[in-house]
Amino acid sequence: MSAGYLVKRLVYSVIVLLGTLVLVFVLVRLAPGDPVIRAAGPYASLDEVNAMRTALGIDRPLYVQFGIYLRQVMTGDLGTSLRYHRPAAELVMERLPATAKLALSSVVVATLIAIPLGIIAAVKRRSIVDLLAVTLSLLGQSLPTFWLGIVLIIVFAVRLRVLPTSGYGSWHNIVLPMTTLVLYVLGLVTRLTRSSMIEVLGADYMRVATAKGLSRRTVLLKHGLRNALIPIVTVVGLQTGTLLGGAVMVETVFAWPGIGSLAIDSITTGDYAVAEAVVLLSGAVFVGINLLLDVVYVLVDPRIKY
Numbered sequence: 001m002s003a004g005y006l007v008k009r010l011v012y013s014v015i016v017l018l019g020t021l022v023l024v025f026v027l028v029r030l031a032p033g034d035p036v037i038r039a040a041g042p043y044a045s046l047d048e049v050n051a052m053r054t055a056l057g058i059d060r061p062l063y064v065q066f067g068i069y070l071r072q073v074m075t076g077d078l079g080t081s082l083r084y085h086r087p088a089a090e091l092v093m094e095r096l097p098a099t100a101k102l103a104l105s106s107v108v109v110a111t112l113i114a115i116p117l118g119i120i121a122a123v124k125r126r127s128i129v130d131l132l133a134v135t136l137s138l139l140g141q142s143l144p145t146f147w148l149g150i151v152l153i154i155v156f157a158v159r160l161r162v163l164p165t166s167g168y169g170s171w172h173n174i175v176l177p178m179t180t181l182v183l184y185v186l187g188l189v190t191r192l193t194r195s196s197m198i199e200v201l202g203a204d205y206m207r208v209a210t211a212k213g214l215s216r217r218t219v220l221l222k223h224g225l226r227n228a229l230i231p232i233v234t235v236v237g238l239q240t241g242t243l244l245g246g247a248v249m250v251e252t253v254f255a256w257p258g259i260g261s262l263a264i265d266s267i268t269t270g271d272y273a274v275a276e277a278v279v280l281l282s283g284a285v286f287v288g289i290n291l292l293l294d295v296v297y298v299l300v301d302p303r304i305k306y
Contacts, residue, residue, distance in 0.1 A: 009294065013287040020283040021073070025066055028275050078280070079273030088273035092259055092281055098168060099251070099258030103243030105174065106181035111236055114186045118193025119220060122201060133190055140187020149180045149253040166255035177254040181247055185239050192235050196228035203227070233296055241289040245282030
């Protein structure tokens with residue numbers, strides 16, 4: 001991979017982040033309600049509200065506000081929360097470890113289960129194992145995560161009373177939200193692994209490898225799985241980026257203190273700075289993962305050239 005390609009990708013990434021920033025900046029300000037009135041409180045006078053609006057620069061034209069905000073972002077200042085009266089970046093970074101813990105553990109567990117299950121389903125097509133794998137994939141992709149989370153709470157927290165309904169800190173707290181996300185990611189990765197392996201199993205190089213006398217395991221893993229990994233790596237990477245950007249529904253259902261629940265709170269209260277900081281971080285994570293995937297593609301399949 002050439003340095004020129006990486007530079008070009010970095011330039012594209014900056015353009016994408018800038019476009020994301022513009023879109024979020026405009027949409028947040030088009031949301032109904034006045035965040036300044038909420039922040040000032042019900043007993044604030046009109047003069048106090050106007051003074052706060054002037055201090056925050058919200059009374060200026062949108063293009064002026066965006067210019068000020070862009071300069072602040074370039075210096076690492078993502079604004080101050082109207083609700084918490086603290087730097088938005090600081091609030092987001094406090095919540096990020098909780099989201100990263102939930103997202104990464106869910107993706108790792110789902111991938112470790114889904115890839116072997118997809119391989120077995122592809123090798124044993126139309127068997128009971130294949131039927132179970134396909135059924136699990138369909139259920140994982142079809143069931144809404146918020147509904148599945150509520151069902152898990154009812155069964156394991158309310159009925160059986162073996163796990164807490166919410167909270168953060170102990171491994172008991174992460175089991176239910178992680179299970180909810182694992183089932184979702186598991187369904188997608190299993191289905192994709194199965195279809196990719198079915199495609200490569202009929203390839204000529206697989207028959208040649210078998211004719212050479214290689215073991216079935218070597219043929220499947222070294223020659224089959226490696227050639228089927230590109231779409232799997234892509235989906236796993238994108239799912240990781242999605243969850244690192246905040247599993248909004250799951251974090252809300254289980255009161256998980258991540259950036260997803262922080263985003264919901266900031267949007268409902270009109271906390272502009274925090275909402276923009278969360279979305280900007282999510283966009284940066286997506287762009288970074290896409291850039292990393294381009295590097296991983298070359299490591300997985302040396303035939304890919306840029």
